[in-house]
Structure formats: structure tokens, C-alpha cells
Amino acid sequence: MRREARSVVAVESVGPYRLVRVERGTLDPGDPGQFFMLEAPGRLLPRPMSVCLASAREVGFLLDPIGPGTRALAALQPGERLSLLGPLGRGFDLDVRRPLLVGGGIGVAPLPFLSARLGRPPAVLGFRSQAHAEAAALVPNAEVVVEPTLVTERVPPDRDVLACGPEPMLVALARLVPRAQLAWEAPMACGYGACFGCAVEIRGELRRLCVEGPVLTSGDVLAPEVAAA
Amino acid sequence: MILNASGCLDALTAPDVARSLDAFVTKTVTPLPRGGNAPTRIAEAEGAMLNSIGLANPGIARFLAHSLPPLAALGVPLWVSAGGFAAEDYAEVCGLLDERAEVTTIELNVSCPNVASPAEATEEIVAAARAATSKRLFTKLSPSLPDLADVARAAEAAGTDGLSLVNTLRGVVLDERSLLPVLSTGSGGLSGPALRPVMLAAVYACYRATGLPIVAMGGIETGRHAIDAIAAGASAVALGTVLFRDPAAAARVRLELESEVVERGFQRPLDMRGVAHGSAGAMLSQRTKIPANSSKT
Numbered sequence: 001m002r003r004e005a006r007s008v009v010a011v012e013s014v015g016p017y018r019l020v021r022v023e024r025g026t027l028d029p030g031d032p033g034q035f036f037m038l039e040a041p042g043r044l045l046p047r048p049m050s051v052c053l054a055s056a057r058e059v060g061f062l063l064d065p066i067g068p069g070t071r072a073l074a075a076l077q078p079g080e081r082l083s084l085l086g087p088l089g090r091g092f093d094l095d096v097r098r099p100l101l102v103g104g105g106i107g108v109a110p111l112p113f114l115s116a117r118l119g120r121p122p123a124v125l126g127f128r129s130q131a132h133a134e135a136a137a138l139v140p141n142a143e144v145v146v147e148p149t150l151v152t153e154r155v156p157p158d159r160d161v162l163a164c165g166p167e168p169m170l171v172a173l174a175r176l177v178p179r180a181q182l183a184w185e186a187p188m189a190c191g192y193g194a195c196f197g198c199a200v201e202i203r204g205e206l207r208r209l210c211v212e213g214p215v216l217t218s219g220d221v222l223a224p225e226v227a228a229a
Numbered sequence: 230m231i232l233n234a235s236g237c238l239d240a241l242t243a244p245d246v247a248r249s250l251d252a253f254v255t256k257t258v259t260p261l262p263r264g265g266n267a268p269t270r271i272a273e274a275e276g277a278m279l280n281s282i283g284l285a286n287p288g289i290a291r292f293l294a295h296s297l298p299p300l301a302a303l304g305v306p307l308w309v310s311a312g313g314f315a316a317e318d319y320a321e322v323c324g325l326l327d328e329r330a331e332v333t334t335i336e337l338n339v340s341c342p343n344v345a346s347p348a349e350a351t352e353e354i355v356a357a358a359r360a361a362t363s364k365r366l367f368t369k370l371s372p373s374l375p376d377l378a379d380v381a382r383a384a385e386a387a388g389t390d391g392l393s394l395v396n397t398l399r400g401v402v403l404d405e406r407s408l409l410p411v412l413s414t415g416s417g418g419l420s421g422p423a424l425r426p427v428m429l430a431a432v433y434a435c436y437r438a439t440g441l442p443i444v445a446m447g448g449i450e451t452g453r454h455a456i457d458a459i460a461a462g463a464s465a466v467a468l469g470t471v472l473f474r475d476p477a478a479a480a481r482v483r484l485e486l487e488s489e490v491v492e493r494g495f496q497r498p499l500d501m502r503g504v505a506h507g508s509a510g511a512m513l514s515q516r517t518k519i520p521a522n523s524s525k526t
Contacts, residue, residue, distance in 0.1 A: 044273055045474060190474075194476075196236070196239075197282065198271075199265060199268060206265055
């Protein structure tokens with residue numbers, strides 16, 4: 001397990017978010033929903049970011065510059081080197097019949113890569129403002145809702161839901177759709193099972209999200225008695 | 230000799246990282262299973278991180294049945310970190326580990342800042358563990374003890390074979406917006422570069438106070454940092470927080486250490502042990518080295 005250094009190609013604004021594009025080289029982008037640990041310049045700990053875009057020449061990460069690490073990553077300049085470790089974790093299961101992508105806020109991040117792999121299925125994306133909703137341009141075939149409308153109001157039945165977003169949205173989807181695939185989020189120091197920092201309640205016990213996830217199922221995240229009912 | 234700091238690596242999820250070490254130290258094992266603390270469990274500060282994992286572990290019975298066999302199969306000398314809330318807890322864990330040939334060394338975690346401290350003094354815990362096992366015992370001390378050298382002497386008198394210096398220091402990080410503690414437990418254990426001078430002070434003091442081998446941990450990220458620890462009196466170093474960012478750190482630090490030792494006119498790293506103590510250090514340095522794969526018996 002070894003970090004790779006890659007040149008930054010560009011850092012672009014997408015509404016309030018930033019898309020960090022790096023040269024791919026021999027990098028394996030993994031499966032949609034998997035993530036990399038990105039070394040934020042000047043910070044002690046790397047930051048987990050799911051792959052947003054993967055082309056033959058580039059890999060892209062969408063981030064929300066809200067803390068010291070994400071701000072340092074957003075301030076990267078073209079030509080600077082970025083250290084990455086990955087791909088890590090378990091991504092989305094792509095063996096689905098009627099996929100519907102659901103994203104909330106910065107949770108849109110893994111969906112462009114997922115959409116490309118699944119052949120541009122329909123998507124429902126929710127944002128807290130029109131400015132944030134500019135990120136919807138990254139996902140084809142997307143219906144966009146802005147608060148106070150919630151994505152859960154636009155999810156039709158009998159769809160294979162693949163989602164990423166804030167925890168209340170994912171919990172609501174878990175209750176709505178029994179076998180939804182939900183990309184969860186937690187602070188991580190390592191991303192490879194060493195630090196035990198990313199533990200979340202999975203099937204009723206605290207387990208490492210970087211090992212068991214970040215993509216979980218509805219049954220994983222609901223309390224065991226709810227999941228069984 | 231380069232180890233990992235307890236709790237900073239899971240050898241079963243990252244076996245290649247464990248194999249890059251001279252010995253692997255497990256997360257602390259307690260008599261009963263512990264789920265650990267609620268999220269959020271980690272936070273970043275300037276030059277440091279905080280953790281509040283809370284000794285999450287499967288408990289000694291499940292550890293012996295399910296974790297130890299695959300750990301032994303890795304082919305890396307195995308140290309087990311033992312923890313508890315009373316001297317008898319340590320004795321129980323040590324007694325059960327004593328029967329297992331796969332375990333070369335037991336490290337007594339008497340200093341975790343994320344759980345209630347054991348009521349007994351370090352000395353009582355070491356004595357109870359010593360009575361329960363003939364395996365080599367290292368005792369991991371907190372740098373927040375005001376009388377660290379005295380505690381180290383007491384641990385030596387009670388039968389510890391070495392010291393692990395240091396555990397984390399208690400710290401708090403507040404959320405940028407809410408100004409509430411980031412960690413669910415409020416405070417957590419501070420590690421990383423900010424801990425390095427604290428580690429050096431502890432190693433320096435305990436080297437003078439005891440004749441024990443010392444594993445130094447606390448912010449060691451480079452060969453130069455390892456040299457500092459050895460000069461202060463360490464006989465081995467352990468990597469912790471740096472492994473989170475750089476899983477390949479052990480091989481890198483080993484190379485940096487070797488070349489730095491040669492540049493400074495020494496042959497082996499341990500030839501530099503205690504040089505920070507001047508001429509007195511040379512006398513003190515006739516000390517044991519730590520073989521990676523032998524228990525005391």
C-alpha cells in the first residue's frame with residue numbers, strides 16, 4: 001500500500017464546490033463509490049474523497065471547501081503535486097436493473113463516475129440553494145430539487161436506488177427503499193482500516209466505514225429491529 | 230528496530246504494512262469486548278490529531294480464538310497490548326497470553342486517556358502482570374505524569390522488562406463554527422508531531438532513571454526523528470500517526486535512519502543510543518537491545 005503523487009491539471013469552481021482534476025497516469029480509479037485519501041498541503045491528515053470523474057487521462061474529485069483540509073485542497077494550483085492513496089473501501093454494486101441515482105449536496109460527488117459506468121441512468125439531485133445546484137450539470141439526466149423540496153419526494157417506487165448525501169437523507173431513503181445502496185460519510189484519518197476513527201453503527205454495532213463501506217445498504221444502516229421488520 | 234504504536238494499525242486489514250515492521254503491536258485487548266466510543270472519534274489540530282476510539286476491541290477470549298491465529302500467520306513478531314480497569318484485569322489478560330507461544334511481548338497500556346484510569350498505581354499493575362506471565366513485559370506510560378522517572382523506576386522494581394514512551398496527551402479541539410468539541414467524548418488523545426518534544430523529554434528522563442530498554446513513540450515521522458529518540462535513550466522506535474498518512478513510512482524511516490547514522494560516523498543506529506546525555510550517556514548506554522522475536526523465557 002503506497003501513496004502516489006500526481007500533477008494537478010486544474011481546479012475548477014462548480015457553484016460553491018471545487019472540482020480538483022489530476023493526471024491519471026497508471027492510477028486505478030477503482031469502482032464508483034470507492035475513495036482516495038488526498039493529502040491536503042500543510043495538514044497532518046489526508047482527506048477522504050470519492051472519485052467524481054475518471055477518464056483515460058484524468059481523475060477528478062469534487063469537494064466542498066468548508067474546513068482547513070478541503071480549503072487547502074481547493075487552493076491547489078495546476079502543476080502542483082498531490083499525493084493520493086487508493087482506491088479504498090467498497091463501492092457501489094453495479095449489478096442493478098432499474099438504477100436511480102440520488103444525490104444531496106456535496107453527495108453528488110461520486111455520481112458522475114457512477115452515471116458513466118451505468119450508462120447515464122436517471123438521477124434526482126437535491127441542493128440547499130440554486131448556487132449549490134450548479135453541480136447538477138455534472139450528472140446527466142438529472143431532475144433537480146432545491147430546499148424546501150426534498151429528493152425523497154421524487155423517488156418513484158421499484159427503483160434500484162444508489163445514493164450519496166447527508167445522513168438524514170440517507171436514513172430517509174433507507175426507510176423508503178429496502179435495498180438502497182447508500183454511500184455514507186465519516187471523518188477518517190487513514191482510509192485503510194488502521195485508525196478506527198470512522199466507526200459508524202452498521203448492523204447495530206460500531207464498525208469501520210472504510211472497511212465495510214463507504215457504500216452500505218438500507219439494512220446496514222437501520223437499527224436491526226427496524227431492518228428486520 | 231521499528232514497530233507500530235498500539236492502536237495505529239490493523240495488521241489483518243493491512244498485512245503488507247504490518248510486514249514492513251520489525252514487530253507488530255496489537256490494539257489494546259481488555260478482558261471483555263468493548264465497542265469503543267461513539268462517533269466523532271477523530272479530529273485534527275495544528276501539527277497534531279486527537280483520537281477518542283475508547284479501546285474498541287473484541288475482548289481477550291475472542292482475540293485469542295479469532296485474531297491471534299491469523300496474526301501469527303503473518304510471520305511478524307507479535308506484541309500484544311493489554312489493558313483494563315484494575316490490576317486483576319491486566320493479570321487476567323497476561324495470564325491467558327502467557328500460554329500462547331505466538332506472543333513474544335506484552336505491552337501494558339496503563340495510560341489510555343480515553344477511558345477511566347485504572348485505580349491502581351502503575352506499580353501494582355506491573356506486579357500483577359509480572360506474577361501472571363513470564364513473557365517479556367513493556368509498560369506504556371503517560372507523559373502527563375508529573376513524576377515520570379519515579380514511575381519508571383517503580384515499574385522496573387515491579388518487574389517490567391522495558392518501557393514504551395509515550396502514550397497520547399489529553400487534548401480538545403473545537404468545531405470551527407459551533408465552538409463545541411469535535412469529539413463525542415469532549416477530549417481525546419493528542420498524537421503526531423506536536424507530541425515529539427514531549428516524547429523526547431520522557432525518553433531522556435527514563436533513560437537516566439532506569440536501566441530498561443525503551444521503545445519511543447510520539448510524532449516520529451522521519452529517520453531524523455528516530456535518531457533524536459535513540460540519542461535521548463530509545464532502543465527502538467514506533468510509528469503511529471504518520472502511518473495514517475503514509476502506510477509505507479516504516480521502510481522509508483528505516484532507510485533514512487540508516488543513511489543518517491552512517492553520515493554521522495556511526496555503524497548502527499543503537500551505537501548512538503544515549504548520546505544526548507553526553508559522556509554520562511556513553512556509560513549508561515551499555516544496555517540491552519530489544520530482540521524482536523524472543524520472549525524473556
